[in-house]
Every structure is written in C-alpha cells, then in structure tokens.
Amino acid sequence: MTTGYQLKRADFIFKNQNDWEEILSKNINRTPQELINELISSELKGRGGAGFPTGLKWKLSAEAVDDTKYVICNADEGEPGTFKDREILSKVPFKVLTAMAVCGHVIGAKEGYIYLRGEYFFLCMELNKAIAEFKFYCQEINFDFTIRIFMGSGAYICGEETALFESMEGKRGEPRNKPPFPSSYGYMGKPTVINNVETLAHTYTIFKYGAKRFYDLGVQYSRGSKLFSVSGDTPKPGIYELELGMSLADFVDEFGDGDTKAVQVGGASGFLVPRKRFNETVIGFQGKLTGISLPTGGSMMLFNSSRSMFNVLDNYLEFFREESCGQCTPCRVGCQQLLNGIKAVKRGEKNARYLDKLLRLAETMQITAKCGLGQSIANSFSSIVENFREEMIY
Amino acid sequence: MNQVADLIKNLADQHGRKRQSLLPILQGVVEQEKYLSEYSMIEIAQELDLPTSEVFGTATFYSFLEHKKMGRYIIRVCKTITCSMKGKNQVLLAIEDMLKINIGETTPDGNFSLLQTNCLGFCHMAPAMLINNEVFTELTPEKVREILSVFINKKKEGGSNDYRLST
Numbered sequence: 016m017t018t019g020y021q022l023k024r025a026d027f028i029f030k031n032q033n034d035w036e037e038i039l040s041k042n043i044n045r046t047p048q049e050l051i052n053e054l055i056s057s058e059l060k061g062r063g064g065a066g067f068p069t070g071l072k073w074k075l076s077a078e079a080v081d082d083t084k085y086v087i088c089n090a091d092e093g094e095p096g097t098f099k100d101r102e103i104l105s106k107v108p109f110k111v112l113t114a115m116a117v118c119g120h121v122i123g124a125k126e127g128y129i130y131l132r133g134e135y136f137f138l139c140m141e142l143n144k145a146i147a148e149f150k151f152y153c154q155e156i157n158f159d160f161t162i163r164i165f166m167g168s169g170a171y172i173c174g175e176e177t178a179l180f181e182s183m184e185g186k187r188g189e190p191r192n193k194p195p196f197p198s199s200y201g202y203m204g205k206p207t208v209i210n211n212v213e214t215l216a217h218t219y220t221i222f223k224y225g226a227k228r229f230y231d232l233g234v235q236y237s238r239g240s241k242l243f244s245v246s247g248d249t250p251k252p253g254i255y256e257l258e259l260g261m262s263l264a265d266f267v268d269e270f271g272d273g274d275t276k277a278v279q280v281g282g283a284s285g286f287l288v289p290r291k292r293f294n295e296t297v298i299g300f301q302g303k304l305t306g307i308s309l310p311t312g313g314s315m316m317l318f319n320s321s322r323s324m325f326n327v328l329d330n331y332l333e334f335f336r337e338e339s340c341g342q343c344t345p346c347r348v349g350c351q352q353l354l355n356g357i358k359a360v361k362r363g364e365k366n367a368r369y370l371d372k373l374l375r376l377a378e379t380m381q382i383t384a385k386c387g388l389g390q391s392i393a394n395s396f397s398s399i400v401e402n403f404r405e406e407m408i409y
Numbered sequence: 410m411n412q413v414a415d416l417i418k419n420l421a422d423q424h425g426r427k428r429q430s431l432l433p434i435l436q437g438v439v440e441q442e443k444y445l446s447e448y449s450m451i452e453i454a455q456e457l458d459l460p461t462s463e464v465f466g467t468a469t470f471y472s473f474l475e476h477k478k479m480g481r482y483i484i485r486v487c488k489t490i491t492c493s494m495k496g497k498n499q500v501l502l503a504i505e506d507m508l509k510i511n512i513g514e515t516t517p518d519g520n521f522s523l524l525q526t527n528c529l530g531f532c533h534m535a536p537a538m539l540i541n542n543e544v545f546t547e548l549t550p551e552k553v554r555e556i557l558s559v560f561i562n563k564k565k566e567g568g569s570n571d572y573r574l575s576t
Contacts, residue, residue: 095527096528096532132530133436133471137543137544168472170470184428186467187466247491254533283490316532322494330488330489331490334528
C-alpha cells in the first residue's frame, strides 16, 4: 500500500513559546527586506487552505504606500473538520502575537486584529491576558503595535478574507470582488496582510530557526510541516504536525481504522478521495511531481465502509446552503438545487441521469460564483458523485 | 425598555459610534438580552446614526445574533458531519426528552433554548455542543442528561449567569 514516502512527524508549532520576547526584539531590528527574503526563501504557503505564498503577501503589502495599514490574523476557523487554530491560540498564543508584530514591522502597520469566530468565545479571556502581557513588553522595548480581538458571530463565510473585512467594518459578511486584493485594499480600504493562525505560527518557526530549517521539510512546491486535524472513523482523532508531501495511503495506514473507504481532504469544500486513489494522492500544494496533489487547510476526515456517502454529501450541502451568504445567484440558488436534486434522485422522483445535470450545475458554480465558497462546492460534490454514484441512487 | 436603551448607550460609549462598532454592540446586546428586539435595533440605528435597514441587514446575517427571545441558556448542538456520524441525533433526542422542547423552541420557564449549529471545531471530540459560551464534548445521552441536570439544579438554587460547570 505504501508508496515509499513515510509519514514524517514534526514538532515545531506547539514547541515552547518562552523565547517570544527574544524572537520579537531580535526580528524587529532586522530590515523588512531581510525578513521578506527569509520568508520567500522558506517557500511558506498560506495554511488556511488556499496556499498563497506568505512572503509575497507581506512583500505586496509592504510595497503599498499608505500611512495606515493593518495585520489581521484569521481565526474564523469554520471549515468542517478543522480545529487546529483553536489549539494554537490556546497553547502558543505568543507565537501568533509575535508573528503579527513582526509582520507589522515589515509592512509598516501599527494595529493588528485577531478575528475570532463566535464559537470560540471561551478563548477570549486567556487570549486577552496574553495580549495584555504582550502589549506591556512592546511598550517596554518602545515598539508601537497594538493587537485587539474582534469577535465573529457565527458565519462560516467570514473566513473568506474580504467577507471578514466587511464583517469587521460592521456589515454583512459578503465577499468583495477581487481585485483589488487585500494587500492594497483590505480592512477599511487600507493595505492589509491577512494570514491564517497557523501560517503566522510557522513564520515564528522560520524567524527562530531560519528559512532553511523549514525549507528542508516537505517536498518540492510543498515545503515545511503542517498541522492536520484528523477526525471521523479513526482510532486516534486529534491534531498532528506532519511534513507535507505524504501519500494518502501512508496517511490512512497510520490513521485509518482498517476499513477506510474514503478520506475527505480539506473539509467540506475539499475533495473526497476514494480508496482506489489513496496511492496516487499526495497531500501538498499544486505542482507536485506525480499523481494528484491536494491542498488542504488541514482537515482530514476518514470514513469507513459503514458510512453512506449520500448522507455525507447531504450533510455538506445542507451546510453550504445555510452558510452561503446569498449574495450571488450561482451559489445561493445552486446550493439549494444541488441539495434538492440529490434528494429527488434518492427518492426516485428524478432519473439517475439527473445527476449529470447536477454535476454540470456544480461546474457552472465553480466558474461563476463570486468567492471560494460557491466555487469550491464542486470539489466535494463532483468527487463524491463521480466516485460513489451508486450510493447516490440506491 | 429603558434598560435596553441605557445598555446600548453604554455599549456605544465603550465601542465607539462608528460603523465598525456595530457588530460589537449587537453582540453586547445579545449577550445581555439574549436577542435583538426590533426596539433594540432601532435604538442602535439611532445611536450610531445609521439607517435601521442597515442595522437589521447586518444583524440578520449572523447566526449567533438571535432576533427571537431566547432562553437564559442557549444550547447549540453541532450537526455537521463528524458530530452527525458520532451520535448527534441520540444526544438531541435526550435533550428534547429531558427539556420537553423541540429544536428551535424555548422551555416555558425561559431557561433553555435548543438549537442546532454548524461545525463547532471539535470534530475530534464529537459530538459537541455549546451552552451559551461553554463547550461540552464527547457527548452521550447519559452525559448530556447529567450536564443538563446540573444546569437545572443550579437554576433552582437561583445561581448567577456566570456559572461554570467543572468538568
């Protein structure tokens, strides 16, 4: 079953954060250019799921000319099957705060926000304590950077960066058109760096050990380690830090319950990989040498043979129907129609060929929806319907 | 209703009267009042000098900003895939049976409301639920009955709102 690339555990993210004061004071005395080059050569890509090169993101915001800029930490962790960011914020908050401050130094921002999802309100008290301690140290070393928490209120779509800005501005969390991108037009129309919690935590690792240490982990195009949120039919659910580039077969070998039928990589907006494709699927970013390469925000849900893939898809589509912001028609109506459609086929009200129409609808949504939510529904929809068509019908 | 007006004024003093202050103010009202009444939304609009429709539009977008009177304890059971697979329905049945309410309803004494919600981010400890801001994980019908009875007894003793269950 295995393809030669064994699972490689890593242990950086949750390693002690006690040296944060040292890391902070050392790095804010380096030039922004130096820090950007370090990040670029580490080849760190965004860990929220989209995988945009972090160094480039900081560079673009640093180059934008404006008196006011912002650093935002995206802690609106809403993707089904993802729970790593909460763990980072509760175990090593100072790594995230330090990374935000260094980013502020690089791009020239004096203010930072952590957009925390409403479901994680219970983290607030501890996090505010950490922020107060952090602020005290910043004042001590005469470094001007303020971090605040902004609470969300239960909306998955606010994890989309421009929807998040809208939400912070006191509006409905509806994604904006892109371009302009956040690096030039973000929160309050100002240049903004918005990074996932885990991405920021990785920059801490890079600033501490240097880019090479990070670059040496993983494989080409997918450098470094990544936290994986493992759940579903597995004897050991939890959070694991692994090097990127592993094959799904190796992953299932380690985490499966011996009867794994399929794995959902990347949450409800990701792909479902059936058993026959475990060997050729590699977990990393696009451009991997062989086979199919799937990016992921870290959500890995395992399903064993007792699970009905119809129920799984039904659950996802209900999720999307509720969480679609309703702004653009392809997503708003598409979600409803996909859900109604698979139910009609299941009940025998529609011919099985109707599934092909639904597949085309999902494809249309992929092209025409305004943001990642609507565009990515086709990922799970098509991969489930194509691989488990029989279960959709009978 | 003056109490609400005072609350809104205080929240506006605390968070500012800019558009960016809207969400924190709405959240503050929901925390105290357990919902946003039409009256609160009109008051907020006046306080921030915004069209009422804008306040209503924002308020109704977010699933945690209720605009129906809710109970003192809002139970939100996660219904997303992993919790669903790990016995969420049995947990729901146990709650419904114990509180004698259905999903979306509030007990007649105004203590508990039962809702379902999307992924809470505790898939590795499924099924999970929130009671107000507190998380409970790896639920079973027995466990959920135990948790609820603690809350019910607490109510009888006339406890305060900041009650925390030691688990």
